[in-house]
Amino acid sequence: MATTSADYNADSEFITHDGDTYDEPITAGKVELSPFELTPIHKWPYPLDTYPKVPYAGRALLWDTFDQREVQILFCSIITGGPGITRPKRTLVYSTLSPPGIFIVEDYGAQDDPPQAAGAPYDPANIWPRYESDWLSIDLHDMDDVTQWAKYPLDYYAAHELVVELRAQELFRRQSTRHPCMPEYLGCYVGNGWVVELRFKRYPRNLHEAVESGQKLDVASIMSQLEDVVKRPPARAILIDYDTCFPDGAPLINKRGTRGFNEDDTWTHSSFTNDLHSLRCVATWLATHSHAQ
Numbered sequence: 471m472a473t474t475s476a477d478y479n480a481d482s483e484f485i486t487h488d489g490d491t492y493d494e495p496i497t498a499g500k501v502e503l504s505p506f507e508l509t510p511i512h513k514w515p516y517p518l519d520t521y522p523k524v525p526y527a528g529r530a531l532l533w534d535t536f537d538q539r540e541v542q543i544l545f546c547s548i549i550t551g552g553p554g555i556t557r558p559k560r561t562l563v564y565s566t567l568s569p570p571g572i573f574i575v576e577d578y579g580a581q582d583d584p585p586q587a588a589g590a591p592y593d594p595a596n597i598w599p600r601y602e603s604d605w606l607s608i609d610l611h612d613m614d615d616v617t618q619w620a621k622y623p624l625d626y627y628a629a630h631e632l633v634v635e636l637r638a639q640e641l642f643r644r645q646s647t648r649h650p651c652m653p654e655y656l657g658c659y660v661g662n663g664w665v666v667e668l669r670f671k672r673y674p675r676n677l678h679e680a681v682e683s684g685q686k687l688d689v690a691s692i693m694s695q696l697e698d699v700v701k702r703p704p705a706r707a708i709l710i711d712y713d714t715c716f717p718d719g720a721p722l723i724n725k726r727g728t729r730g731f732n733e734d735d736t737w738t739h740s741s742f743t744n745d746l747h748s749l750r751c752v753a754t755w756l757a758t759h760s761h762a763q
Contacts, residue, residue: 509567509568509570513570514570514662515570515662516565516572516594516661516662516664517594517598517661517662517664517666518661518662519661519666520542520544520565520572520594521542521565521567522540522541522542522565522566522567523542533584535584535585536585536587536588536589537569537588538566538568538569538573538585538588538589539566539567539568540566540567540568541564541565541566541584541585542564542565542566543562543563543564543582544563544564544565544572544597544626545561545562545563545597545625545626546560546561546562546563546581546582547560547561547625547626548560548561548581557578558578559576559577559578560576560577560578560579560580560581561574561575561576561626562574562575562576562577562579562585562589563592563597563626564584564585564589571591572591572592572594572597573585573588573589573590573591573592574589574590574592574626575587575588575589575590592626594664595629596626596627596629597623597626597627597628597629598623598629598632598664598665598666599629599632599633599636599664599665600663600664600665601658601660601663601664601665604640605636605640605657605658605665606639606640606643606655606656606657606658607657607658607659607660608656608657608658608659608669610659612656613659613669616672617671617672618656618669618670618671618672619669619670619671619672619673620659620667620668620669620670621635621667621668621669621670622666622667622668631714632665632668633665634714635668636658636665636668639655639668642655643655653670653671653673654670654671655668655669655670656669656670656671657669677692677752677756681756681759687756689753689756689757692756693749693752693753693756714740717740718740718741718742719739719740719741720739720740721738721739721740722738722739722740
């Protein structure tokens with residue numbers, strides 16, 4: 471989700487594209503695109519990726535309805551069936567330039583349609599945690615998607631899971647040594663004071679990919695090195711995903727493990743017995759799906 475320096479210029483008044491600013495109406499074909507009363511990007515209070523990049527971003531819409539102007543769709547969740555659902559229902563989170571803000575609405579629109587009703591203000595802290603100064607951060611220029619893997623909010627209420635993972639990684643990195651079966655954490659990327667994503671060293675493949683490729687696996691060795699792994703030479707299992715990592719006995723709030731591995735989603739508190747149950751499930755899955763040595 472990182473915004474590159476080519477996408478914006480903090481010294482200019484409005485969004486740029488390939489280094490060009492616009493502060494007057496733009497003509498695209500026969501359609502005049504007016505910037506309305508745009509919020510200057512250097513005054514935008516949210517992560518820069520949420521700034522409606524009219525007319526360049528694929529999900530940005532030139533729009534002037536419900537006293538809201540210039541929309542960028544951030545999250546869209548559609549429910550297609552269930553009790554009382556006669557047609558697909560959509561939850562939409564979007565940003566606007568005028569007034570500057572993030573809003574949420576429920577309607578019956580299609581995936582990329584603009585809102586069909588006025589959205590209510592939505593607290594961005596539900597999506598991104600506020601950065602704390604003692605957290606390890608990573609600079610934009612040190613980020614790449616070849617050697618690194620990014621973890622970012624996948625839904626409009628995911629800040630809790632992201633900050634749980636972040637605090638776990640902060641705890642682990644302060645230890646005198648890093649366990650060899652734990653991922654290398656590189657820090658969080660911060661945009662305008664919000665934690666936008668977490669960065670980790672990228673490993674060659676995860677457990678599912680290894681099984682699907684037909685690779686012969688030493689199941690006993692993998693199970694001895696823990697569950698939820700990615701493979702790296704020489705066949706070392708790396709433990710990933712700490713967004714439900716709590717002290718023993720702490721309540722589980724939004725996420726309770728992976729369906730099929732968490733006793734039908736019945737867990738309510740963090741427990742070492744939960745981990746042991748999940749390990750047994752992983753062992754069973756490997757025994758039935760992998761080409762074991």
